[in-house]
Each structure stands twice: as C-alpha cells, then as structure tokens.
Amino acid sequence: MPHSATRARSSSPLKNFARALSTCARRGSVRTVAAALVAFTGVASAGAQDAPTTPPAPAAETAPATAPAPATAPAPVRVESVLVRGARVIVRPGHELENAAVLIQGGRIVAVGTGIEAPEGARVLEGEVVMAGIIDPWGAVGLDLASISDRTATASARAIDALDPYSQDHIREAALGAGITAVRIGIGRDGRIGGLSALVRNSPRFDRETSIVLEDASVSAAIGPQPGTDVFARLDEVDRLIAELEKGKRQLDAVVEYDKKLAEWQKAIAEKAAESEKEFKKVQRAREKEMADAKEAKKEFKEKAYKEDAKPKAPRYDADAKQLARVVTGELPLFVEVDRVQDLRALLQKTKVYPRLRLVLAGVADGRFVAEELAERRIPVIVVPARSDRGGAFDQDGFALAADLADKGVTVLFGSGGIDPDASSNLPLLAAMAVGRGLERKTALEALTTLPARILDVGHRLGSLERGKDADVLILSGDPLATTTRVRAVLLAGEVAFEGR
C-alpha cells in the first residue's frame, strides 16, 4: 500500500504536479524536478487505487468478494486474508448489518456483508459488535512532552518530528484497548501557531507506512491555552494568528504573481526562440558579423542583451509561509483551540475574509454563545466533554456541551484535549457521558468515527467499514457506547494489533 503520508489529493494530481514543477522551476534544482516526478507518479498511483474505492456502493456490501483485492496490488503486499464476523456490524453509524462479516485482504476491506465465506487460509475473528476504529482528532499519544507546549514552534514545525514511537507503549496499548486506532497529534500549543499536526495510528510497533496516516493533517493553533490568561492577551493572540494567516495569503499572492510573470516570461522566450529559429541564418550571420567586428576593433565581444533575458525572481522560499498558504487555500484545515466567548467571536469575525479557510475549533467551552454562527458557517468543533472549567460562563456542564451544540446544528467531534496522552483512552466513555446528557447515539458514534475521518480528509480511508477502506477494525463485546463493553481485538491496516485479555 504505497499510500503517501502527505496529503495527496487524488482529485488533482496534475495540479499538484504542476505546482511541484513550478516550485522546481523557481528553485531551479534538478533534484526537485525528480522529486516532483516521483510525487506525480506516487499521486497518480494513489489516485488509481482510490478510484474504485471512492463510491461506497452499499449494494456491493452484500456481494461476497470472490475476487482477490481489486487491481490494487501489483506489488507483492500482504496476501493474508482476515475475516471478521460480528453479530452486529456497524458499517457506518446508522447503517448496521446483523450476522455479517468483513473480509480483509492486503490491509484493506474488500467486502462487507452477509454470507461471506472465509477464503482458504484466512484467519477468522468473531465478536458481538464489529465497527471501524475510533479516531481522536485532538490527542497527544506518542508526542514528546516538551514539544506539545513548545512556545517556539512555527507553521512548518512538524508533529511527526516530535513523535517518539518507541516510548509510551502502555499508553498506546491502553488507547488501542479502548478502541482508539488513530490520533491527530499536534505540537506547539503555547506558540503563536502550532505547526503541522499529524494523524498517527496507534500501532504497537512503529512502521512508518502503517503508523503515519498523514504527516500534514492540519496546522494547529491555540488561543490562551493556559487557563486564566487575560482577555486582552488572548485577543492579541487572535490577532497574531490572523497575522500568520495574512503571511500565508501574501505568500500565496506572491506565488500567483510569480507564476503569472513566469508564464509571461516563458512565453516571451519561446516567441523569441521561434523567431530566431525562423530566421536562423539571418540571426547567425548578424551575430558572426558582430563577433568579427569586435575582433577587428580589438574589443571584447558582448552578447546583445534582450529584455527577455530578465527572468522573474521567485518569491523567497519560506517554509512557514508555504504551509500557511496551504491553510489559506483550504488545502490544510486549521485547528484552533479556543474556549472563551470573546476569543471565539473575535476569531470568527476575523476569519471571515478567508473564504476558503477550513476552520476547526477545539475546546469551545463557551461554544453555546456562538452556536448559530458555527452551524451557519459549517465550522466543526471538537469538544472535550470532561472539561468544563475553560469557559467564561459560570458552572457550565461540559458533558452537555456536545448535545447543546449538536441541537443547534453544529458538527461536533470528541477529542481528548491534546495535552495528556493518557486521555485518549477515555474517549468512548466521554462520548457515552455526552449521550447521557442528551446527545443522540448515532451522532455520538459519527463524532468518534466518520466525522473526524472526513474532516481530516481521510474519509476515503478511515472511519467506516466500507469496501476499499483501510482495515482499522474493532471487535467489541457489546455496544460501543456501553460502559461494560470491552474491546476484544483491534485490527490496524488488517493486522491484529491488540487482543483483549
């Protein structure tokens, strides 16, 4: 599965290629041309793999897959098959099958439905409830602690560089044991902007291909993350965040301008070349004459200067601005931790000028005050049900926040808060608590699986048990939101990563 861990948009490989090429042209480096070509082929192949999987086609679920993995695997990947049977298979929240099975080959789901026979040599697992792995869109599993709150992080600082996949095994196991298969981890909480978050699988052993789902899941930022920060300091932080976005926008404008000028220049050069091609003899004679004249006059021969020789100057390379530009165009979502109502209002007001910005708000303790606007602008929020002390309003019920916001039409996700690696494993319990405070069960399940996958742009790979998706599968002893439910086994990309006692 040569999935590129960077955000490769299967929809626009050509555009990516073009962008990569323009980058190389700017830098004039051969190595980057090669990289661009590699990227292009990588993207193209990823795109080809995704193609058959994108339409989930519910009709196909009942059809047993007798064929091997769809033309996915020309390379010799895992041929091992796993069949997971469940009395209740939650294909996706709201779509469940009774006494059904999920067939997994090469790390992907190749069939979901009733009456699927186990292929020869397949490993068979069984459980009461089978569902997709839970995604924590705001966690800290595996991160070096100093990096989580790093004040000096910039937009191009990467969370995967702070990842220590060799420590915290017990935390990773606890998270897997609670059904959390993937976590978005972010760094630089105390900085002006946090840097690139990553989406990482809780694999027990580190394997880059399986463990890192996305190394550029989002850019993150936090407004006044320390409780008790003065309101003016927090509003100042909002302004600084907007200044960062502005930097991205300037970079974007500069690149667009440069691309335009470069195209003009290339066109002019081409015209000149065509002209000289057409009148090659004449041009050559003129040049030879000039050389001879120069020699006769014992002068140094100087090539005639053409105005086309002035190649436009590329914008200065700025890694941060580059990532910020991706945010401004909406290529990367921007996750902002923000709780107080003043900060929320300021942020919502000041981000209106970026129409393509994909804002995701985390925390939102005072979210009830801006629920209508969040719903209207379709800004998803990540709620930590256990946290009720971050808002300005007195004595708020954090566990009811999810239900209150969902009632107003806001898209709600659950997260563990991005500070405490241990907290991820509580996510299903916190969701159950929110259900106890009035959230619908289906909405709660979506908030744990399909929604985070969609918002992190991995909806085609994770979040549900549809054909073609990565086989991150939970086998449970009961309903996912029941307190007494235990995780029997967890599959990560088709391999058993956890088995309950």
Place this chain on the structure above:
Amino acid sequence: MRAVERVPAAASTGRALPQPAQGRRFVHLASRTRLGDLDPASAVLPHIPKDESMIGQTFLQAPFLLALLALGTGTPEVAVDAPVTPAAESPAGAPAARELLALRADVVHLGDGRTVENGTVLIEDGRIRAVGASVDVPSGTPTVQLHGHLAPGFVLPHSSLLPIAERFDATRGFLPDAAIVHAFRPESDALSKALAAGVTTVVLAPTEGNVVGGVTGVVKTAGGRVLKRRAHLALSMSNAAVDDRRFPTSFSGLTTELRRLFTAGEGVYGEVKSGTLPVLVAARERHHVARAVDLGAEMGFKGALIGAALAGEQLDILDKSGWTVVFETPGPNINTRIQEAMADYAKSGNPFAFSYVDADGMRMATAQLLRRGVSPDAVLRALTVTGAQVAGVGGRVGQIERGFDADLVLWSGHPLELSSAPVVVYVDGKAVHRASTRPASTRPASTRPASTRPASTRAKADTKHTGANR
C-alpha cells in the same frame, strides 16, 4: 425542610463568642433531635483546651469557630434539621398515620448484586416494608409504575463536600474532638448536585492535612440531614499530613505521635481501640498504606484507607486484611497505572468503595473499572452496600431490603451506564429530586422534535394515583 445557618450574621460581630454552658447545649440538642441513632454521647462539644492561652488560637480553627458561632446565636448546629418524614424514626408508634407507597420498576437492583425484574418496592412511612416480584400491596396503596432501573441511592463513605475553609484547614495537626457535622452547609449546592447524581448518603470527612482530623459524620444529601454524628475518627498518614510548618514534620514523627496517642488510649483513641469507633485513614501512596496497616495491626484498629489508588499493587498486604479501600474519583484523567491497579484490587474480591468529589468523577471512575473488566455487580455493591458498611450505616441505607430507608434512585438505564441518568431520586420514600430533560441552565431552546430525545430522558414515572409521591 428548614436549612438553618446563621453563621454569616454571627460572623459579622467579628469577635470570639462566649462559651455557652455545656448542659444547656445538651438539652437543646436533645429537644431538637429526633434521629434514632443519635445518642447523647455523640453530641460532644469540640474539645476546648483548658489552658486559657490556647483558646484564642482554638477559635482560629474554622470547624470550632463555625460550631461556636452556631451556638452563640442560640441556634442548634446547622446539621440538625427537621426530619424529612416525621414518623420515620418510630415505625412502632403512631400506627394510625401510616403512609404507604408502592413503586414498580422494570428492574430493581437490591444492592447486594441481586436484581428483580418487574419488581415492586412497598414503602411504609419512609422505610421499605417489602420488595420482590410479587409483593402483597394493601388495597388503596398509591402505586407508581416506573420505567427504568430502580437502585438504592449511592452511599459514599468519604466526600469533599465541606466548604473550602474546612477542607484546607491544617493549622493544627491534631483535632481529635472536632466534629465535622458542625462544619458543613446543609443547603450547599454540592449536596444538591450529589443528590441529583443519585448519591443519597455521604460521609463528611475533614481535611487530609490534619493527622487527626476529627470525627466524621454521615449525612443524607437531601437537605443535609444528619444520619450519624460520630461515624469515624479521621486520620491522615499521607504526604499532606506531614507539614514543615507545624508538628509533625516527618512520617516518623507522625507515626510516633499516633502510636503514643493510641497507646495512651484516651478519649477518641480509646474508642477506636475498643472498636466502637472505626477509622478512615488517608493513605495515598504505597508507603502510606503499609504504615497505616502496620500501625493498625499494632494498636488493634482497622477501617478504611482513603485514596489508596495503588492498592492493587499491594495485595500482599491488603488481601483479606479487613481494611476497605476507598478509591478517589478525581475525574476522567486517571492514569493508566492507577486504573490498572484499581481494577486489580476490585477484581481481587476485597471490599472497596468510592470517595465523592463530583458526580462526573464518580461515574467516570466506576466506568473505568467496568472497562477493565470489573463486574458491574461488584461496582454497584461498592456504591451501595460496601459504602454503607464503611460509613457505619450498613443496616439502614444502601440496600433495597425490608427495614431499610427508602432511599431509591430511578435510572433511565443500568445505573452504571454512562449514557443512563438519574430520573427520580427518592429519599425516605419521598421524591426529592426529578431530572429535567436536561439541566435548564445549559439547555438552549431545542430546534429538534421531541422524538429525537435520547433514551436517557425518555424514562418517566406514570403516576396512577394523583399525588401519590409528592
């Protein structure tokens, strides 16, 4: 219910109040108190040192001050309240005024692990007269059909429900005669929240900062009615008790002093040694636990260890030791090692209970145990039967059984499911709390049809006879 507290008025005088005659106080208390298990001996005044120079210092102690302020205003101490049910204390007397109520529920959890499907609980004058699948209900008895699970109100044998000043008062390490029932507010919001979460009885315990914190009390969260005035002697052998600003400043000093006090065996220490007063010992880390168990073995006392989160790693000491572990419930983020240890201890079959900080913390802690494979019966038992036993009111609350107080909670689903919620809370047979669909303070106007309300809010009581349980 009259919640009596005139502390602020008295406090405004800004001076230490005169010490009233003890005799008058006894009469006063006895005249106002109708609680069956309140013996005169339990109404002891806080210890006043004979040395005059000490008195001023003593008045700085918040529990003393509160208690004395209450006395100074001529008011009985805050804890004594009019009983919820007037005749509840004397089922034998006044046969004419018997008040009957029958509650039927889909599932009745008796508290000891047994359940009855479609069970009926017959309540007479605030106490349970009968429970079972087929109970002989006298004709004309108001009957309420409840949809959901009926369980005993939870009993938590340790809590943090005292006002802040009381919880952090650690100016003096030894307050053996302080009575904690003098130091709480019966109308406090924390008690109402506990009641709304299905916790009907709690033990009020003093700060962990004092080596000897005083005598605990058991109260019902509904109106703060005192159930038992002298429940335990609260000791602390944790880090908080060792303070470099006052004696003792080390664990060896602490243990030596406790050994001396228990050996002398005067006052409460004698009661503890004779077995009439159990102990609650704050012991968090493993060395605290080991020290407490050793001292108990040496001096001949046992009781409960508060906050011994790693008890599961000390089964060599604690297995069948006779001590009960009371787990703290700080909230969702209990670290993995502690969760494991708690579950190991719970699975070992040794008795355990829970301490109360807030409702969500309590429920998350129980859920974490369930997720780690502890059986729901064991956890429910810890919240009811074991809790009541540790509190010293085991024969009175914590079970749905003949003769017990009718402290019952109707849950929308299984009481330990986090997606369930308490719907109605009965104390002494009266419905004292009913859940609104969602807390009004946080509940914005809904734009969705009522049918989308979750199961948790769907359970409701159908009253067949009007006014049956109001």
